[in-house]
Amino acid sequence: KKVRAVSLDLIKRRLDKGVYKRLDIFQDDFFACLDRARRLSRTDSQTFEDATELQMYFIKQRDELCKQGEILSSPALIYTVDDAKTAIEQLRQSKLLKESLEEETETRSSDDSIIKESNINVGESMTCNQQTFKVGEFVYLDAKEKGCEPHILLIERLFENNGQQMLYGNYYLRPAETYHLTTRKFLEREVFKSDSHVTVPLEEVKDRCCVVNVKQYFTMRPEGYDEK
Numbered sequence: 001k002k003v004r005a006v007s008l009d010l011i012k013r014r015l016d017k018g019v020y021k022r023l024d025i026f027q028d029d030f031f032a033c034l035d036r037a038r039r040l041s042r043t044d045s046q047t048f049e050d051a052t053e054l055q056m057y058f059i060k061q062r063d064e065l066c067k068q069g070e071i072l073s074s075p076a077l078i079y080t081v082d083d084a085k086t087a088i089e090q091l092r093q094s095k096l097l098k099e100s101l102e103e104e105t106e107t108r109s110s111d112d113s114i115i116k117e118s119n120i121n122v123g124e125s126m127t128c129n130q131q132t133f134k135v136g137e138f139v140y141l142d143a144k145e146k147g148c149e150p151h152i153l154l155i156e157r158l159f160e161n162n163g164q165q166m167l168y169g170n171y172y173l174r175p176a177e178t179y180h181l182t183t184r185k186f187l188e189r190e191v192f193k194s195d196s197h198v199t200v201p202l203e204e205v206k207d208r209c210c211v212v213n214v215k216q217y218f219t220m221r222p223e224g225y226d227e228k
Helices: 008-016 021-039 047-067 083-116 212-218
Strands: 124-129 132-133 136-140 151-161 164-173 192-201 205-209
Touching: 008 021, 008 124, 021 047, 021 083, 047 083, 132 151, 132 205, 151 192, 164 212
Parallel strands: none
Antiparallel strands: 124 132, 136 151, 136 205, 151 164, 164 192
């Protein structure tokens, strides 16, 4: 028999119908919903953080309303903030290891694919307008549309065509350049890898820029690059 996962919508409907007669049963369902949300999302995602914050808020409100058991005594009160923090941290650590391995595998796979398809040597460089550019670096390319921010490209190949220096790159898009739900939230300066590639003269490159993954975005800042 298929068991339906507990969701916030389902919990609300049960509350509206007066299904919950015991605080501990309601709490078990609510915490199971939040735990599932954390398990299905990355540790650096907004969903993981929201589920954690919501659980801590629930426990705080529960204790205040129950007056630590003086007004309402329930088995639910046995589960404390410290218990929640311990369980969440254990889950976080186990997921971090898995995510790290997945990222390493994805990076190697991506690098191998680029090299295999393009027959390039990682570290290949080319100098233009007194600037040296390397394969694997991100650069700005002026947009042809007026009033638009410069395009972001990942250099995948550098070569010469009839004596002209050229680059072959992969477009990275800003939220405004993608299709998405209007309610979706983005990080400041968040960009997304696209399936679009372009070949342009190297002299059209405006400047060098830096793109980092989410973990690095929150914990580090690249040296030698403007904050924007």
